[in-house]
Amino acid sequence: xxxxxxDLEGADLLRGLSVEDRRPFDALGEIVVTGSDEVxxxxxxxxxxxxxxxxxxxxxTMPIELRGEQHEAFVxxxxxxxxxxxxxxxxxxxxxxxxxxxxxxxxVAFDGPAFRELLASRPATGVVVLSNLAAxxxxxxxxxxxxxxxxxQRAVQERYR
Amino acid sequence: MLAIIGLVGMLVLVIGLGVFLGLAPEPQRTxxxxxERQAAAPARFFDPQPRMENVFQDGTALPMxxxxxxxxxxxxxxxxxxxxxxxxxxxxxxxxxxxxxxxx
Numbered sequence: 082x083x084x085x086x087x088d089l090e091g092a093d094l095l096r097g098l099s100v101e102d103r104r105p106f107d108a109l110g111e112i113v114v115t116g117s118d119e120v121x122x123x124x125x126x127x128x129x130x131x132x133x134x135x136x137x138x139x140x141x142t143m144p145i146e147l148r149g150e151q152h153e154a155f156v157x158x159x160x161x162x163x164x165x166x167x168x169x170x171x172x173x174x175x176x177x178x179x180x181x182x183x184x185x186x187x188x189v190a191f192d193g194p195a196f197r198e199l200l201a202s203r204p205a206t207g208v209v210v211l212s213n214l215a216a217x218x219x220x221x222x223x224x225x226x227x228x229x230x231x232x233x234q235r236a237v238q239e240r241y242r
Numbered sequence: 243m244l245a246i247i248g249l250v251g252m253l254v255l256v257i258g259l260g261v262f263l264g265l266a267p268e269p270q271r272t273x274x275x276x277x278e279r280q281a282a283a284p285a286r287f288f289d290p291q292p293r294m295e296n297v298f299q300d301g302t303a304l305p306m307x308x309x310x311x312x313x314x315x316x317x318x319x320x321x322x323x324x325x326x327x328x329x330x331x332x333x334x335x336x337x338x339x340x341x342x343x344x345x346x
Contacts, residue, residue: 155314227324227336
């Protein structure tokens, strides 16, 4: 299903772009409806698409081994306005998490290479989008750093108390 | 004479290092119970004793769904706890308390 004007309203990666600047992205996107528990992409897959959540919720997970079996450990939840699958625009273009819809969801999917081509062909737009991307990646990095050092702090205090 | 002094010095150094690393035996010190140690432990930004058990009281293992659900709750609580740090980085904001059932 093609994307209509306004479907990308609120997309965090397109924040700061005018309606006019967002229009080329409308032409690139495709609306995809996913059922609950449906997997959008898996860790390690070639990142061919970038996804914008319009409705519903996604769970991002990483594998964890428990009792000798591999399970998916929760990492982050995404909802309306969030974009997932940045790996489609960041080398080496392989997903680093698994994304699964936790309820019925409506997404806008973008072809990764076409998205990158659009950014390259419109440098001013590209700067805005990549600045938004840098902010998102920075936020996740700071969050993960803080969570990691808290776990290290606990391990150290437990071991050396 | 010099060799003896050297040997004694080395012995003192090894014992000192062992005590520092916690390797030396503690014959005189009786080990405190877990409860005593917990009571005496300084306040931390997490519970010193894990409240998440791997098994029910009758010894049966927790269902994996429950373990994963607790893991998810832990991650969500940790994310909430570090949100203040992400917005305003400081050592204080890094050590916010959480009631997460997982501590390590």
